[in-house]
Amino acid sequence: MPLPDFPTADQEVIHVHHKGNNLGPFAGPKLVDMLDAGELAAEDPFWFPGMSDWIKLKQAPQFIDHFRAAAKPVGPPPPVPQSRDDQLDAVFGKLIDKSWAYLDEYNFASRIDEIFLGAVITSTLDAGYNLIDLNSDGQNHYLRFENFDDGSRTIFRLNHFTGDLVSSNVIGQKARVMVGYGERVGNIGTIMSALKAEVKSGIFNNAEPGSIVVDADLTSGYIYCQVDMFWSLDEIISRNYDIDYETLAEWIRASNNALRKYLRGRFAN
Structure with missing residues (x-):
């Protein structure tokens, strides 16, 4: 039918x-x-x-x-079997892709030191300071800035210690940073004598992160408070080399603010 x-x-x-x-x-x-x-x-x-x-x-x-x-469910067509030549071409292509990825990681690890240095300079200039001294010893970068309006100074010692791929892959991109804040004082000789006694006592030897160290420059008449820290560069520099200047500037402002209060509280005239 x-x-x-x-x-x-x-x-x-x-x-x-x-x-x-x-x-x-x-x-x-x-x-x-x-x-x-x-x-x-x-x-x-x-x-x-x-x-x-x-x-x-x-x-x-x-x-x-x-x-x-x-x-019957409609699914993707079955994969076309690859020839041996196609398989080898695919393996070769993956080797090249991985090589480029490794090169990108190597370049990032080797360039981030200079990028970090430039970022610190830019952020400190934006905060109203002027760069008056910059030098490097092959391991550390030393920077000194001065605010021409009030005469205060900010100093840095920067050390990017994860420049190799092994350490950076384990703990990330890290830098040891010493930040210092200084002001010119009138009784620098008296303060220097007190500081020498403290140094002799070993109080400031092997300062740990967060420990505030006091130093003075008799020639210029400046007294400085400085602190050692470890900064995570991954938080401020992306893999595309984009820099979070706002966060970096906030770190610098916070450090200066704490050191300024310590300096004025301890050596108030």
């Missing part, structure tokens, strides 16, 4: 007579699932609107195949 047009996959209009029971209505995909699961049999008669009579499921294989194809 020819069948009318099949219902759509979402139309629940198919009835099945199974073991004396009338089941349904079902949608076509549901009927196929039940048939494949053994919940229906090929001998079971079925009917949907438009059919003139009931017929057995096995008499309409085109009907079953239609909904089985509709229910």
Whole structure:
């Protein structure tokens, strides 16, 4: 018996007579699932609107195949098998990609020292200070700034100690930083004598992070408070060499503010 047009996959209009029971209505995909699961049999008669009579499921294989194809999930096409030559080309391509990635890491580790130095200079200049001295000894950078309005000075000793890939990959990009704040004082001789006694006592030997060290320059008449810290360069310099000047400037302002208060509290005239 020819069948009318099949219902759509979402139309629940198919009835099945199974073991004396009338089941349904079902949608076509549901009927196929039940048939494949053994919940229906090929001998079971079925009917949907438009059919003139009931017929057995096995008499309409085109009907079953239609909904089985509709229910089959559509996935990506199976991968095309690669030839041995294509496989080797893919391996070679990955080696080149990894080499570029390694070179990028090496360049970043070797350049970040100069980038950090430039960032500190820029941030300190933006804070109103003028660079009056800069030198390096191959390991440390020494910077001295002066605010021409009030005569105060800010000094730095910068040491980027994770310039090799092994240490930087383990602990990140880190720098040991000494920040100092200084002001000119009138009684520099008296203060120098007191400081010499402190140095002789060993109080300031091997200063730990957060320990404030006091020093004085008899020639210029400045007294300095300085502190050692470790700064994470990953927080202010991205892998794309973008610099977070705002955060860096805030670190410098906070350090100067703390050292200024200590200096004035201890050596107030």
